[in-house]
Amino acid sequence: MPLMLPSSLESTRNIAGVAPQLLAALRGAGTDLAPARSVVLVVIDGLGAIPLRAHAGHARTLASAMAKKDVAGSVFPTTTAAALTSLVTGVAPGTHGMVGYRVLNPERGILVNQLTEWESAGVDPLVWQAAPTLFEQATAAGHPAFVVGFPAYAGTGFTRAILRGAEFRSAQSPADRVELAWELADAHDGAIVYCYLPEVDKAGHRHGIDSAEWVRALEDIDAALSRRIPDGVGVLVTADHGMIDVPKHRQLVLDAAGGWHDGIRHIGGEPRMLHVYTEPDADLSAILDRWRRDLEGMADVISRTEAIDAGLFGPAVTDAALSRMGDLLVAARSNHAVYDGEAEDQRGRSMVGQHGSLTPEEWRVPFIRMGAFAR
Incomplete structure (x- = not known):
């Protein structure tokens, strides 16, 4: 049986291209993103393009802003550790080294959960993931950089591995996180702001993507993103991977x-x-x-x-x-x-x-341009 490869494996639009495109937009030199005075990268963890379109009636803001071609390919494997790292470094897993969820630490001969086991496994995040982050690149070029996420994520090994270089700000609800991201982008010209929304992924893992809980999480995020975007601020809404239900x-x-x-x-x-x-x-x-x-x-x-x-x-x-x-x-x-x-x-x-493999449901993610990025 032949290997199942996604048709977009060689596509020019891939989430690994997001970081350089955001930096280019601030310079007025982007090809996929229009010039902007500051930018916000909204990552809806686990939201595939196919499930989003299937539930468009529950996500009117996102669906109305999403054209037919507004999709991108994820990376392999389609898992958070690998894909989020590619989003914020601009390189594939073979380069940044986050090649799976639980992988071998060859120095100790043990498996390491790359989301949660940095300290217990004795892994240095700055050595294990050595590729420069979007935020390190931004601050080196004189741009303010912020991350907006859950308070519990501040200072974790995973955060230090992939989000270093940014000032971490926290808020509990999706609405509060989006509002804070908009405020930071508006107040700091030239800024790059990363806004992380994991609620859809969490609901999908627990209940499935056709569940009432998943739909409610999607509705909450869509409502949050319906807030008016400040003038001149470019917003890119994407995801690290999609998801598929496993009976x-x-x-x-x-x-x-x-x-x-x-x-x-x-x-x-x-x-x-x-x-x-x-x-x-x-x-x-x-x-x-x-x-x-x-x-x-x-x-x-x-x-x-x-x-x-x-x-x-x-x-x-x-x-x-x-x-x-x-x-x-x-x-x-x-x-x-x-x-x-x-x-x-x-x-x-x-x-x-669940996710990790190469089905279209896992591989294809939204690539939605809003604010100054809207066409």
Whole structure:
């Protein structure tokens, strides 16, 4: 079965191009974004272009501003750690090194959750993610830079890895965050403001993208974004990835009794895109053949070399990124998910909405221009 690649993998519009476009807009030299006196990047975590269009009646502000071609491609894997980092560095995961949700720390031989386990795993965010951020680039060029997010996110390892260089401001509700972002952009000419809205992603994981809770989260965010944008401020609304619902009967659990852990040291990543790390003396070719055979129709199973050759992690792969990738990569097809039945934490099996793989629902995200960016 051929590898399932998104048609937009080679597209010129990708979320990794957002950071340089925002900086260019402040210089009046953008190609996708018009000149602006200050800019706001609104990231609606987990909002795919397809679910947004399917629920357009609940998101009238966004839907009315979104033309047919106002979409962009995410990155691989379509997971928050990888995709948000690409959004704010302007480079693909193969360059910035955030290549999955839980990946190998080769220095310690353990898996690291790149959203939450920086301190407990002894990982230095400034070393692990060394690519300059949008905010570091902005301040170096004399532009004020701000991040507006939840108070709990200030000072975390993930924040220091991808949002360094910006002044962190916090607000609780989507409406308050958007209002604060507008105020900062209006008060500081030349500023870059990042406004993070994770409510849709959280509701999707817990309840699914067709749930009342997901719709309510979308409505709240749409209402927040209906506020008048200050004159001369360009607003780009996008997402890190989309999401797809996984029903219980589409879950496959890999248990030791089934031989799934034979020759395997670690299973990382997440259920829709596993990083599988083999034992040093394992027969990689035999394991690859077995996983492909047994997961046929449910997932694409490829080697790390095949993934790199296909350009999944971007045009270049650093040694650091390479050392964190699994020997095998398992990208779920359709609405399947594959779980490590021997993992200590099994809470992920209760999630409805998931992401990480290459379906259009996960890959395509909005690219909506508002304010001074509106066409």
